[in-house]
Amino acid sequence: MPAAAFFSAALPPPSRTLSRRLVVSRAAAAAASASASSSSGWQGGGGVEFQGKVGFLGLGIMGAPMASNLIKAGCDVTVWNRTKSKCDPLLSLGAKYEPTPAQVASSCDVTFAMLADPQSAAEVACGSSGAAEGLAPGKGYVDVSTVDGATSKLIGERITSTGASFLEAPVSGSKKPAEDGLLIFLTAGDESLYKRVAPLLDVMGKSRFYLGDVGNGAAMKLVVNMVMGSMMVSFSEGLLLSEKVGLDPNTLVEVISQGAISAPMFSLKGPSMVKAAYPPAFPLKHQQKDLRLALALAESVSQSIPTVAAANELYKAAKSLGLSDHDFSAVIEALKAKVQSQSSQ
Ligand SMILES: NC(=O)C1=CN([C@@H]2O[C@H](COP(=O)(O)OP(=O)(O)OC[C@H]3O[C@@H](n4cnc5c(N)ncnc54)[C@H](OP(=O)(O)O)[C@@H]3O)[C@@H](O)[C@H]2O)C=CC1
Numbered sequence: 001m002p003a004a005a006f007f008s009a010a011l012p013p014p015s016r017t018l019s020r021r022l023v024v025s026r027a028a029a030a031a032a033s034a035s036a037s038s039s040s041g042w043q044g045g046g047g048v049e050f051q052g053k054v055g056f057l058g059l060g061i062m063g064a065p066m067a068s069n070l071i072k073a074g075c076d077v078t079v080w081n082r083t084k085s086k087c088d089p090l091l092s093l094g095a096k097y098e099p100t101p102a103q104v105a106s107s108c109d110v111t112f113a114m115l116a117d118p119q120s121a122a123e124v125a126c127g128s129s130g131a132a133e134g135l136a137p138g139k140g141y142v143d144v145s146t147v148d149g150a151t152s153k154l155i156g157e158r159i160t161s162t163g164a165s166f167l168e169a170p171v172s173g174s175k176k177p178a179e180d181g182l183l184i185f186l187t188a189g190d191e192s193l194y195k196r197v198a199p200l201l202d203v204m205g206k207s208r209f210y211l212g213d214v215g216n217g218a219a220m221k222l223v224v225n226m227v228m229g230s231m232m233v234s235f236s237e238g239l240l241l242s243e244k245v246g247l248d249p250n251t252l253v254e255v256i257s258q259g260a261i262s263a264p265m266f267s268l269k270g271p272s273m274v275k276a277a278y279p280p281a282f283p284l285k286h287q288q289k290d291l292r293l294a295l296a297l298a299e300s301v302s303q304s305i306p307t308v309a310a311a312n313e314l315y316k317a318a319k320s321l322g323l324s325d326h327d328f329s330a331v332i333e334a335l336k337a338k339v340q341s342q343s344s345q
């Protein structure tokens with residue numbers, strides 16, 4: 001059975017409301033696909049089939065492991081990255097290379113893009129030698145970068161003007177989940193493209209949400225990341241305060257891990273934050289970008305998000321301290337600097 005037919009049969013029909021969504025975990029997809037037969041082409045996790053060549057643009061912290069997982073799963077992958085040397089590890093795994101996004105898009109059936117920010121996502125999709133120049137009817141473009149809804153719509157309009165299909169699919173989950181194929185996809189846009197690439201999403205992720213119109217995936221991602229950015233600031237304040245009042249911050253991390261506010265983020269980042277080590281998994285500059293975009297999203301519906309606004313100021317201060325390329329947990333250093341300057345006044 002073709003993948004699209006399989007998914008139409010296996011998934012519940014979406015409701016007609018704006019919030020309509022399909023939520024599928026990899027376990028559920030694999031279990032359902034065990035009963036589906038397949039004839040030829042690539043067999044992904046759970047026996048679900050994807051036919052065609054896959055392009056991948058942007059091989060940073062996230063893009064490289066995502067593309068790598070597709071290659072390891074047996075997909076025919078063609079890569080491009082602005083800094084060409086970052087393609088080398090993927091080429092060693094068997095990927096092909098094309099020198100422009102347009103050439104990747106033109107040589108592949110579906111192209112994924114994982115770029116830094118709205119500007120780079122738009123440039124790679126719509127700029128000179130951008131992916132749109134290589135797209136045509138029957139092809140698909142899936143933007144997994146974290147951008148704002150307006151940028152995503154702009155990219156989507158350019159992509160669909162070529163006759164190709166567009167899906168926005170930002171991800172929740174960082175470097176390790178990307179390496180382990182455990183990302184969460186927040187998709188919106190062309191539903192048949194969503195169904196077509198579902199087997200690929202299931203290689204790279206543990207679950208996928210289909211959220212309706214383009215912009216809804218971007219909005220969901222920004223809301224999630226604004227909560228995360230504020231949580232990190234609050235955690236940083238707690239770590240510093242615990243130390244200042246004579247407690248061991250490592251014990252605070254342990255106490256938090258056992259209670260109602262336990263979160264993998266605190267357990268994972270806490271021990272290295274106590275040692276003032278911030279190896280980049282989620283670069284601080286991207287977290288600040290997401291807070292900036294979340295503030296604009298809130299502004300668009302006249303909602304006040306004062307905690308996020310305050311957190312954003314701290315991330316901006318951290319950037320001015322030269323911490324942009326460190327992990328976002330380095331925001332604690334901006335707090336330390338603030339506390340120090342207050343105590344020296
Ligand atoms: N790291 C994380 O934990 C997560 C990140 N994200 C989001 O995913 C996206 C990528 O993140 P991440 O991989 O961490 O970021 P990186 O900074 O590691 O990678 C950014 C990528 O964008 C490319 N790029 C930047 N500017 C341009 C440009 N002007 N033209 C072409 N390419 C460009 C870079 O190319 P080059 O190598 O040449 O610099 C690189 O491939 C971001 O939107 C981020 O917010 C989402 C979930 C988790």
Ligand SMILES: O=CCCC(=O)O
Pocket residue numbers: 146171172173174225282
């Ligand atoms: O955008 C980055 C998200 C990082 C995470 O979900 O851990």
